[in-house]
Amino acid sequence: MDIVSKLNRELLEQDFLKEQPASDELFRYKEIARHYACMEKSIAVLSDMRTNTSYIYYGGFSKTLGIEHADREGVVYSIWEESILKLIHPDDLHSKYLQELRFFHFMKRQPVGKRFDYYLMNKLRMKNAAGNYLPVLHRLYYMAVLPGSNNLWLALCLYNPLLFDISGKGVVVNAVTGQMNELESNQDSGILSEREKQILRLIDQGMTSRDIAETLCISIHTVSRHRQEILGKLQVRNSIEACRIARDLKIIL
Incomplete structure (x- = not known):
């Protein structure tokens, strides 16, 4: 999709420094993603924009969607987790990409010290193991910047059953204050x-x-x-x- 090409350019062509982050820094965030999958039964996807790599952790919800993974962890050499994205209703997938692009620009406008107070929350329809669509809560967090840079480095996507309805297709949540605002097209x-x-x-x-x-x-x-x-x-x-x-x-x- 064209919007995917657009997101690729925004996320992957940031001016990252040549220095690599410390390996223990990436390991720390991978453990955070793993714990989300374990505690919330989420499907957790940690995407590294510098290397165009995703680390996928398969919590219990993956069984509902029919994508249970024996190793409980997968590595994809792309920031797009195709095995998950193909389950999303096409209309919702296009909307998801647009909301993520808006959220990326929203985050870039925030002071560096405040960026990680926010996350994006939206609702999707995804196919379960029986081929039926069910409502799903998707959350997107930008987790870290590359050391020595202000560019967004790691993103975490979480997929869970939708337990409560949310207004609009994309809501930015301030996790510190609890304030929620829709990403308006204006x-x-x-x-x-x-x-x-x-x-x-x-x-x-x-x-x-x-x-x-x-x-x-x-x-x-x-x-x-x-x-x-x-x-x-x-x-x-x-x-x-x-x-x-x-x-x-x-x-x-």
Whole structure:
């Protein structure tokens, strides 16, 4: 899906430092994920954005979904846990990706010292072992930044049965205060600058970089730089995908 490409660019192409984190630091967070799976019977997925690797811990809920794993732990060389994601209703999966992109930008706007006060909570429909959809609670936590960097390094996703309904499709929870706020679509407009939105609208109209440069009285080099910024912020590979995702997010109409 295009939104996956966009998320890949946002999450995996952060400017991580070349230094590797201490091995005991990653081990500590893997143990946290393992304990969530054990205590809450969750499926817990710890994703390392620096190495594009996920560590999956299969709590008791995995049996309900028909994905029980004999080793209780799996490693996937991707931040996308396909064996789990394929069970999500297609409509909910697309919404999940959009909410995660919004949450990523929400987190990037927060002061570094406050980022880990928040997590994303949303409801999904997932197929159980019998092939029927059941309501599931999904939570996303950004766990850590890479030492010496302000970039988000580790993310933890938890999947549990939905025991209570939540308003909206995506809710940001402040775990310190208990305050909950929906991720409103009007927040999407801040992902791109006004100039980037202007250029993307012209791209959507079929204009070339030279046409855009002449229309806006700027250099082709400047247009090219803005195009690359747009692709990076929307986490897509080309302008066609950028326009499609921007329409999904109501950044352009």
